Amino acid sequence: MVFPKTKVHGYTDESIVVDTAVASGIAPADAEAGLARFSTVLAAVMQAGRDELARVQPAYPGVAESIAELHRRGFVQTVLTGNLRAAAEVKVASLNVRDELDLQIGAYGSDHRDRFQLAAVVARRYRDKFGVELAPERTVVVGDAPNDIACARYAGFRVVVVAHRESREELASHDPDAVLDHLDPELVVATITSLVREG
Secondary structure, eight states: OOOOSSOOTTSOHHHHHHHHHHHTTOOHHHHHHTHHHHHHHHHHHHHHTHHHHHHHSOOOTTHHHHHHHHHHTTOOOOOBOSSOHHHHHHHHHTTTOGGGSOGGGOBOTTTOSSGGGHHHHHHHHHHHHHSSOOOGGGOEEEESSHHHHHHHHHHTOEEEEESSSSOHHHHHTTOOSEEESSOOHHHHHHHHHHHHHHO
């Protein structure tokens, strides 16, 4: 298997699997044809490996606590992820955050292969559920990759990134609204509250 030369973190699962297949010598048409099976297999693998995932890939420190504190302060929270929904639901379940995230209004890699189109999915589902338009300038994406920043900016959203997989310098070069070194709940709340008030 040959992985694409470009960084894939922050892209959708479907984009990653097709690009990896093509880089490994599989014809693009065959790679596309295999996507339906990939979705089914991935869902089964994620379900079977729930306990292993929680053990070998634990949540980033402060994630669950930050989500809980934002929920307590009245923020509506969801997910905007390149993961297929089946994979995202397994990952979210491992956080034990229950009602703090509204997955009904989220957007997933299974909604659109182009990550930049997922913000519009969140906006539509938010409007359908709450009956009001989502205000981009008061919407904050929290991520950890340059593509998270690009996706948020494409939609006119604010964006906070955590220097987890990438360095602070690398993330700052993509002009997010804020870069955090770690997810301290009080710092996360203060940063997001300030951005929302500016909006």
